[in-house]
Amino acid sequence: MALQQIVEETVTGLGYDLVEIERTAGGLLRITIDLPWAPPAEGQPAPLLEQFITVEDCERVTRQLQFALEVDGADYKRLEVSSPGIDRLLRHEQDFIRFEGQEVDLTLKEAIGEAATGSINANRKKFRGTLERAEGGGWQIVWSDAPPIKPGVRVSKKREAPPLQALGFTFDELREARLAPIVNFKGRAAKPE
Structure with missing residues (x-):
């Protein structure tokens, strides 16, 4: 066997x-x-x-x-x-369905090149953002390139939210997709509805 x-x-x-x-x-x-x-x-x-x-x-x-x-x-x-760990590899369609809405690290086989729009660098292959379903039925990653706000820093309510960017992808274009290893030492919080 x-x-x-x-x-x-x-x-x-x-x-x-x-x-x-x-x-x-x-x-x-x-x-x-x-x-x-x-x-x-x-x-x-x-x-x-x-x-x-x-x-x-x-x-x-x-x-x-x-x-x-x-x-x-x-x-x-x-x-x-x-166990797969906190940075588990996403390999199958079921993994993507299971972790929809989670932070993921995505690496493409090739740079996005001419498909780059707006402020996305054409040579970029790596992205970190939220995994979501695309409107056409595929998958997309949504992220913001704004630096994260540090704990304890006051943020003005008048401050505009940084623009979100989205990139649709197919499984053939992926080199690797992993859950982002985000650790919260304050305990697990319930997932929002």
Whole structure:
């Protein structure tokens, strides 16, 4: 049986989603798992707090994988099971649907070139902004190039909001899309309605 199939059957059999399998030259086998996600039913609100992979989840999968890989005789020196992390890679359409409205870091394969409009640099490949559905059914990233306001700094109410920019993209144009690793040490806040 192929390594991919063994790992996938074991992980899904335990009730988790397989995000990624990575093999390194030093014999490390790195498995990334996540909890299953399904879009909320139509008319139902999204859950306020999302569940996350715990150390116990990783330990459970590690023990089962060690047994399954030993039985099959898979060649590896070290096994590492982890969660996708705060800067998780977005690979599939379902990932984009799941994290719609979140801050993402987007890298294009090629600079936007002649498609650049307004104040967007034509050589730009990297963007950080909010992931949204485009009107035509695709995806877009919306951002502002204004510097963030520092905590504790007073902002005049008369100050004009910086202009928002949007860039539509297809999956073929993407090199990489990740959740932006934004950490809030004041605790998790409920998602706005």
